[in-house]
Amino acid sequence: MTVDDAGAKSSLQRGIAILRLLAEANEAGARLTDVARALNLTPPTVHRILKTLVEEGMVEADKGSKRYRLAIDLFAMAARAGNPNNLRDICRPIMLRLSATLRDTIFLLVRSGFDAVCLDRSEGPFPIRSFTGDIGGRVTLGIGQGSLAILAFLPEEEREEVIRFNLPRMQGVGILDEVYLRTEIARVRDLGYASRSTGLLPGMSGVAVPVLDREGHAVAALSVGTISERLNEERLPVVVDILRREAAGVRNQLNPFDPVLRRPAAVLGSGAA
Amino acid sequence: MTVDDAGAKSSLQRGIAILRLLAEANEAGARLTDVARALNLTPPTVHRILKTLVEEGMVEADKGSKRYRLAIDLFAMAARAGNPNNLRDICRPIMLRLSATLRDTIFLLVRSGFDAVCLDRSEGPFPIRSFTGDIGGRVTLGIGQGSLAILAFLPEEEREEVIRFNLPRMQGVGILDEVYLRTEIARVRDLGYASRSTGLLPGMSGVAVPVLDREGHAVAALSVGTISERLNEERLPVVVDILRREAAGVRNQLNPFDPVLRRPAAVLGSGAA
DNA sequence: GCCAAAGCTTCCAACATACGGAATAGATGC
DNA sequence: GCATCTATTCCGTATGTTGGAAGCTTTGGC
Structure with a gap:
């Protein structure tokens, strides 16, 4: 056992x-x-x-x-591992800019199996709690805004697979049932971002946008975590707008050779002289 | 071959x-x-x-x-690895405070063999270049202020061993010779911090203080990396003072059981029911 | 301080596994 | 389309891995 x-x-x-x-x-x-x-x-x-x-x-x-x-x-x-598609490198300056502009903490999340993993974070001056927590932290895909933004923009079969697998894992963390989750996902797909203070972490709110690849599927999410009062109705659209813009910028920097991706790229030194 | x-x-x-x-x-x-x-x-x-x-x-x-x-x-x-003595956890709020106060980028370095490894960094608004670079980055012990601060406060035999091993590795990165290195180390030990714009990275300066254990040996370094004009004669002592204070705070939070360290601490679940 | 118990380490013979040559299938490029 | 390079499968062999037993060290109780 x-x-x-x-x-x-x-x-x-x-x-x-x-x-x-x-x-x-x-x-x-x-x-x-x-x-x-x-x-x-x-x-x-x-x-x-x-x-x-x-x-x-x-x-x-x-x-x-x-x-x-x-x-x-x-x-x-392993620090050299968390950089799929050079995402971390591409996003670092963006995250700095975001945390400086918004004065909130920014997260970069990617999918790993049925979880989202925090690849990087850039601190703002407001202390926050979050599910993902530190770099390397994991959350069940679908819990938390960033994680939800990724899930919502996964290719359909993958999304279904994740939902099936994760529903049981979500018990007691605010996801009431499948209907609720699917409604949320639809909402996120519709709006193009995930926000809504889930109330899971009292006083904390967040908003996240997916980073999409050429096919329109999520490869990551940019997420803002902050205290609820800083995400009121006035500020939210502003933040979303900024996030969207940056996410679009990232998308354009993702390797443009995607469809064929026969790109040798820099290769190991031979080792021998 | x-x-x-x-x-x-x-x-x-x-x-x-x-x-x-x-x-x-x-x-x-x-x-x-x-x-x-x-x-x-x-x-x-x-x-x-x-x-x-x-x-x-x-x-x-x-x-x-x-x-x-x-x-x-x-x-x-592996993200769960970079936390010796809970250093990263202990230092995170401190680093946030420092980068917010100083408006510069803060690094946390620890020794790993003959290198220093960047455990964490907290960004300030001024874009910088550094040797350590990103989290997980390595530098030869003795190159750069943080790294030098650690080296200077290593136990003597270890310090000597590192010097012997690293001197050849330092060719062409600003360390002229053994005498120069030893002079620098003495200076750092004397002052209690490492600063001096090495001129290795044009326009960049830094200052670092060691984080010491009970025996007075370095376990880490807190380091500020910034552009040279932000570390003038007026500001330097202020920064050093703040860094020192925080480093002393860290020291006090390091596990107090050190000498004997017979502390079982939290242990794995048994696995079996 | 002593003794008992638990943990760590070494040794070695029996065994199982990983190894790599050879051959096949699949890419790639000319 | 053929030649070349790469990835994968197969299998007999040898090598590395295994765990019991036993010595050694540390821990904890008294």
Whole structure:
């Protein structure tokens, strides 16, 4: 019953499973036997794998050799991952501009499976709470404005798949039922943005627009998170307008070779001289 | 001759090597044969490992199955890594405060081996260039103010080790020779901060203070990056003072159990019911 | 301070897995 | 359309991985 013990075979998979577990453990870290127990592995096996991971710089062992946690090297390596279509690079100046102009916190979200992941955020002066939280944070697709904006503009089959999968996950977080969710999605598609203070986080509001690709499908969302009083009826349309403009700008910068995308682009150094 | 072909054995190591390579490749990604060539592996081996990595969600394969790149899941997982001693959590509000107060960009750097890694940054309104660049960025320890602040306040043996290792790496980036570097380090130790426009990045200046642990050794650095005219003789001491105050605040929030650190802290759920 | 218990590490023989050559299928480009 | 390069499948082999057992270290109780 512990973890899904059907499957994990290769040492690579075990290694990744351990990394996952250590990610869960966050800064608290985990001890060797914790890991062994949680993953149904024997201590020697865990020991060997952890040793490898430490040698490779993916995991750090605490001084007293007691606790293991993810290493900064892993962080630095993976930081280069969150940039699909160069989205993060493209959006960074835009986000800076937005947070400076709007004086609110801006989020960049992309889809990852059935979640939205926060790729970047640019802080405004107003402290806020949000679902996505920090960079790397995840939310169920459909919860929160940015996340909803992406969901609403997914290709139809994908959208249906996500809805089917996510409905059960949304219990008790404000999504009442399928009808409600579908109504919301239709609304967002209609308006072109997601706003509406859901009341899920008291006093917090947000508004998000999708970033679309050439086919009109969402690749990301630009989202503003702020305190409710800053998104009144007067300001909302202004904010939406600005967001839209920027999102359109991003769309134009997305790799223009899309349909065929036979673009070799810069390639690795050969390694050899 | 390509890569260091002495060593790589286990599939875990190969998997990690591939992840590293894909990190290098950035958004461009790499094809199967690219990887095989660069790592001296046979295509079937690479194929198998990549397949596993894709299944595990660490790597994404491009539609046409042509190019592989790091997946967002990896990004999200590793985002939980960059928080040693809860530093990032502790520093986030401080950095927000600093960037709001100073209206400049603030960096949080920590040491990772012989480099400094940017854990977090909080943007100010003035666009800047820096060595560390984005979150996850690395610099050689000793280059740039934040990095230098850390180096200067490392325990002596470690400092010496880093100096020895890094001197060759500093060729042509403004560190003239060992004497110069040591003078700088002494200066920083003496003043308690690193400033001095190195002139390496024209028009850019910065100032950094170390974040010290109980023993007085650097665990991180708080750094301000800005345009040179904003760090004149009048403003510099003000900025330094503010930075110092905040760094001292961080120091007090660092886990107070340090000397013995027998703190179990929150532990993983048992997994089994 | 001692002893018991739990955790960590080393060793090694049995085993399973990952390996890579060869051959096939699929792209790409000339 | 053919030649070349790339991706994928197959399979016998060898290599790396496994986990029991046992030693060693740390932790915790008394």
